[in-house]
Amino acid sequence: xxxxxxxxxxxVLKTGQSMTLQCAQDMNHNSMYWYRQDPGMGxxxxxxxxxxxxxxKGEVPNxxxxxxxxKREFSLRLESAAPSQTSVYFCASSPLAGGRGNEQFFGPGTxxxxx
Amino acid sequence: GQQVMxxxxxxxxxxxxxxxxxCNSSTTLSNIQWYKQRPGGHPVFLIQLVKSGEVKKQKRxxxxxxxxxxxxxxxxxxxxxxxxxxxxxxxxxxxxxxxxGTLLTVNP
Numbered sequence: 001x002x003x004x005x006x007x008x009x010x011x012v013l014k015t016g017q018s019m020t021l022q023c024a025q026d027m028n029h030n031s032m033y034w035y036r037q038d039p040g041m042g043x044x045x046x047x048x049x050x051x052x053x054x055x056x057k058g059e060v061p062n063x064x065x066x067x068x069x070x071k072r073e074f075s076l077r078l079e080s081a082a083p084s085q086t087s088v089y090f091c092a093s094s095p096l097a098g099g100r101g102n103e104q105f106f107g108p109g110t111x112x113x114x115x
Numbered sequence: 116g117q118q119v120m121x122x123x124x125x126x127x128x129x130x131x132x133x134x135x136x137x138c139n140s141s142t143t144l145s146n147i148q149w150y151k152q153r154p155g156g157h158p159v160f161l162i163q164l165v166k167s168g169e170v171k172k173q174k175r176x177x178x179x180x181x182x183x184x185x186x187x188x189x190x191x192x193x194x195x196x197x198x199x200x201x202x203x204x205x206x207x208x209x210x211x212x213x214x215x216g217t218l219l220t221v222n223p
Contacts (some may be wrong), residue, residue, distance in 0.1 A: 033211075035213075040215060041122075042121075042203060042215035043158065043203065043205075045213075056177055059212075090158070103148065103163060104158075106157040107157065109157055
């Protein structure tokens, strides 16, 4: 099992460019999450998907969109990147549906810089 | 809204000393999860606490959930250099909220 995989590992964008961060899990988990991690800010939830076919906003959704393509894949899209979106992005999954209070398995992260 | 405060923000210890981090929520939690993140790595799940007053142990690590289910602690006995990293709590009820973490450094 690969667990949770994320692509790309690193990315540099110019302000205004768009990109999609990919995430996939092979553990047959129901819930999936996108977080951003900034120095001193801990992990902040951007969006989550409590089950296949559903998505919900987290704490910091502005400037992002998500797609739960199927049970395995959950992508995060930046339509028009801004320097404030420079961060490390983590995808996570958890076994139970509902999106709350589960053990989460994290991917290795994507380090994004927006110039 | 729900807030989860974690203290201290940083802790530096000599190898062999004990370490404790505390997590306090503004609201009653359904459960709480603890994670460890090594420098440059990703968070790794350590444990989940569900019951009021629950205490769980993993070797040198002791986790407690308060009676009111609004606070929790992680205690490490006799720290080792392998304990270095940031320890996060995540509180859950109607939403997920991570604390900002405690960065532990250990001087060998």
